[in-house]
Amino acid sequence: MTTPKLTLVDNAATKLTVETLVIGTVEGTDGPELAQGTNELAAAFDGNLTEALALLGAKGKAEEVVRVPASGSVRANVLLAVGLGKRDENGEIPSEAVRRASGAAARTLNGVSHAATTLSALDLSATVQGTVMGAYAYTRYKSQPGEEPVAKVDLVVPEAKNETAKSALKGATAIGEAVNTARDLINTPPNDLPPATFAERANELGKAAGLEIETMDADELRKHGYGGIIGVGSGSSRPPRLVRMRHKGPKGARKVALVGKGVTFDTGGISLKPAAGMEDMTSDMSGAAAVVATMVLAAKLNYPLDITATVPMAENMPSGSAYRPGDVLTMYGGKTVEVLNTDAEGRLILADAITRACEDEPEYLIEASTLTGAQQVALGKRTPGVMGSEQFRGRVAELSQATGEAGWPMPLPEELRGELDSKLADMSNVTGQRWGGMLVAGHFLSEFVAENTPWAHIDVAGPAYNSNSPWGYTPKGGTGVPVRTMAATLADIAEHG
Template sequence: MSTPKLALTDTKAAKLTADVLVIGTVSGADGPEIAPGGEEVAAAFDGDLAKVLATLGATGKAEEVVKLPASGLRADVLLAVGLGKITGDAPTGEQVRRAAGSAARALSGIGHAATTLGALDLAATVQGTVLGAYSFRKYKSEPGDDPVGQVDLIVPDAKDDAAKHALKGGTAIGESVTIARDLINTPPNDLFPASFAERASELGRSAGLEVEVLDEAALRKGGFGGILGVGAGSSRPPRLVRLRHKGPKAAKKVALVGKGVTFDTGGISLKPAASMDEMTSDMSGAAAVIATMVLVAKLNYPLDVTATVPMVENMPSGTAYRPGDVLSMYGGKTVEILNTDAEGRLILADAIVRAAEDEPDYLIETSTLTGAQVVALGKRTPAVMGDEDFRDRVAKLSQATGEGAWPMPLPEELRGDLDSKLADLANVAGHRWGGMLSAGLFLKEFVAEGLPWAHIDVAGPAYNTNSPWGYTSKGGTGVPVRTIAAVLADIAENG
């Protein structure tokens, strides 16, 4: 995947030479209106550009794309992209991000474009452009159109350090999300525990991270019963990858954990055939954590951050773990298996206990944990569970990034449903009610006492099975890279 070349310019939009010039529109009371930044372009149409767009059927609604000849301008084509209705003084960052993404998707095959959206929110425009231009064509025999080659960002303060910082940070975040997307979109015959560990190691070493990989022998010696149990049915043995960044003057230590089930059949508790192909995305949490670590190193966050990433393939076979088995987890707790399709929490439990041994100040973990998350919050809204104060902090920051996570409770009355007649606890409750919350309560059992932690369940948001929208492509989305990055930045600034 190639990222468009992005450049800052303070050249007036009406005087900039490009194949396509992008401006924003908003939904007004009487039709489309030209968004701030596009005034000079509108003047080239004698002030009648909004009327021309209305004649072409434009309304300014969110993600609407309308193209017309750029008469009177130095560009060949004018592309007007909708921001939607503006409720405050200006569009939100997410409105700008989605508009920039929609424009970037429409610019596929274009060599050189320019946009005025950066005057509204430069960082959001950069992120939206990078993410909207994304496509994954590695396995296509026909190459298809390349993403837009270059995008000039028209901003009045192009030479200021703040603008340069927004460009660098927005590009780094966008590129890290695309790393996660590429990993998620790689099919499981090419991305299995060993090859996933190799890719993570290559990414980590290239970024300057410390890398440690535990193979099946090291996992057995260390007593990682959850990871070994889930991976026992596959001919491709499990791995545990550890990546560490120690930033300058690091005042806080943060542990990241991400679920890396490279394919999930459900094991002996076999999933239905319908949509099982989507289980190639069951390692989205691991992909997000690895991509975030690359970002942390690239921007040199002043934190000590360590990622602990378990990688397994959950398959049915003569060696697979079974309902009724009892696993001895890393750290000593025992778990009765009632359903082998509740495997993610088992490998996360091992990783959480190992991560806590580093005595972090915060723990953030993420996974495609439960189908119940989709039932509760839909396909686009992640759930956050955990320590209430930290949970709410993560949710608030996630909403600011546009990923929109929502805080969820961990009701004490559900904990008793995880009691086991044989072991310390069972891996599922005996009913379907509050399945996401029960999974959160299971994970809580393995979190060290007093450690602020948050779990981000992205079962729905991690993978887009429908058509592309905004800056979100079909397939892997890279959620919640931007959320975790925002939380880490907040910890670095505020502790």
């Protein structure tokens, strides 16, 4: 992971000696319009800049990128006009539009050593996040990595020396880097990230950030009754782990628990998945990756909260020692679960982790996982489903939408709970029908949340991994969703309780 060097500058855009100068365009009724911060550039082109852009096909549509040779008094070699789309109903440009435009620009700046952007005059934090996330590239396994991401970006802001601007730069950079940390973990091939190695990586990242770390191996998990984690990991030659990470806040700080699913590869176990697309199951530990990255971020920004993460890690493989459909597992805490489908494994390791997390008596519990294929059926590849206790679920979803991760609140209809009743055990891990699969999984998890604990589960089965072309600040591969949602929720709890 390489982050461009970001510098606040208050120089006029025309006076910046850079290879590429990024400007924003807005989709107007009669063609592209220039966004805020480009007045002097228009003058440098004798008022003909929009006409020149239009001749090159620019319309100002979201994420559209058009290059124009610089001229006149402009010192940059090239102008890169990136579209912001239409203004909202209040005539404003939304933060997410700036974030995506900045990401689209950063993706086109590979090989550029020094660039500048005027999008920062619209929304500094969104520009920084979009630039950091958009410049991301994972090239560890490339023998010829290609052009390097942009090395340096000047951020044009009216008051560059203002403490508010400096604080915004620091916070937004840290959030972007946390997203990229999660992406690095997700993009690591499963042969190089078994549970033990994932735990080691979490330990390295956590200790470097000053977090307290505890790791339990398979023997300890078995001894203490973590039946879900042991069961899911029993088919693999690479045993499971449970990592606990803690960021200590000031005395009396609110206690928050984070839980993330860490299935380092999911074949479906004995209930084997189809071969087509199985390679994407390298991303089945995306929830855990997001939680680990969020904990590092919490330490870096020193959130005034007491935050503990409980991260189960296992590999779901078929073998002679694998758990079977029909088995009954005794979960951590004593509840029993009849396994009807070994491909519904994430909820089993999460159940153990949730129960352990609740022993710390947190005031809030936030979970993240690639929980169900049903999430994609209901909401598509870009919209996470947020389930949980009604008030907190709605709060998390609203914050997710504000960050651009677009989480959507989902209900837990009471009538679906009965579908999980088992003839053998306290409950089964799936139902006998396909309807409401995401919501049924939410009901399953709710059985392990301590009574009266506000909780939210973020199902990112689709949004965690982009198997299609890059867009905005989102690369192909791991996306880092929902790091920004969790970070925003922690910040909101710190501010408002």
